[in-house]
Amino acid sequence: MRRGAVALAMGGVLLLTAACNDGGDGNKGGGDAAATAGAGGTDAPAPGQSSAAPKTSAAVLTVEPKDGAQDVAPTNALNVSVAGGTLTTVEVTDKEGKPVAGAISADGTGWKPSAPLTVGMAYKVNAQAKDAEGLVAASTTSFTTLTPEKKVSTNDNITDNATYGVGMIVSVVFNKDVKNKDAVVKGISFETSNGTEVKGHWFGSRRLDFRPSEYWKPGTKVTIKYRLKNVEVAPGVYGDVDKDEPFTIGRSQVSTADSASHQMTVVRDGQSHTVPVTLGDEKNPSWNGVMVISSKEKVTRMNSQTVGLGGEYDIPDVPHAMRLTTSGTFVHGNYWANPFGKTNASHGCISMQDTKEGSDASVAGKFFNDSMIGDVVKVVNSKEKTVSPDNGLSGWNINWANW
Secondary structure, three states, X not given: OOXXXXXXXXXXXXXXXXXXXXXOOOOOOOOOHHHOOOHHHOOOOOOOOOOOOOOOOOOEEEEXXXXXXXXXXXXXXXXXXXXXXXXXXXXXXXXXXOEOOEEEOOOOOEEEEOOOOOOOOEEEEEEEEEOOOOOEEEEEEEEEXXXXXXXOOEEEOOOOOOEEOOOOXXXXXXXXXXXXXXXXXHOEEEEEOOOOOOEEEEEOOOEEEEEOOOOOOOOOEEEEEEEOOOOEEEOOEEOOOEEEEEEEEOOOEEEEEEOOOOEEEEEEOOEEEEEEOEOEOOOOOOOEEEEEXXXXXXXXEEEHHHHOOOOOOEEEEEEEEEEOOOOOOEEEEEOOOXXXXXXXXXXXXXXXXXXXXXXXXXXXXXXXXXXXXXXXXXEEOOOOOEOOOOOOOOHHHOOHHHO
């Protein structure tokens, strides 16, 4: 007796078992089990057998990319679909056997991965479907994603596990123009301990800033999740980073400098005090609006030529300097004059009493030591316009609806 094996047909799989009689001569020709004659070597089918051709599934599977494809894009290239039936199983694994997440559509006719594939990776696709009669169609294919020749570098202003003020804005800068902005935004997500929503806003094609709708709540724990290695940021150019960056929001400190009264009110965790300051003079008024401390220097040099003011000043040892804008606005100590609380005498900065050496006991020294990157400094009643939202971390000057 011979056993028939699995018969495979294009578009379907059918299991067929048949028994054959060797006709007394050993059935030297062997022959296909389904076509072998019954007992006595006649052409009539043996009892219990049928001469009908095996049925194949009406379900027709299509897998893109084609079997053996190379240099496949990691996004929008993998699709499994079926006509004349419904998908029952789709399994996609990489060369390490790691499964690719995805879901069959509600109507059962399609499947797509839920995230971009990994670049430079080999994948195998096993798919099955069935038709209305329950007959199964199966497909097994493989392909390899491309290895990027060009990448964009990604840098931000966050240090792992650092603590920032409630006004902190995460600013991400790319070294090449980003064309697929929506894809990049989807590749950067924020996980927060209290469910705070964070959104991104583009300034041009190389800078993407993130913030919540209002100042962060003190104590919020935040993790930035970068998943950009498999994102095509521009034609033929891919991201360079997949990593998590955790940071924490510290206590709340929001300071408001009034150009009219020459006073700055500092509100820290609900407690407030006021210190005398001087702001920009009539010729060089300070920016109005919300700014954020982006860096701190115990001592720094300030040269008017670097901010387009010619040779008006060059001070090599400005104490307790905290940057507010990229255009050169600082909160800093001042030892060379005493206009605090009386008049506005600066070239646009907010300054307060200090010593030449930068005393920790001075007004400026105490404010410096009590401040952190991410603290808010707001200027009101100045004759100047509102600071541009891309000048430093000044994005709080855009309302949430337009962010």
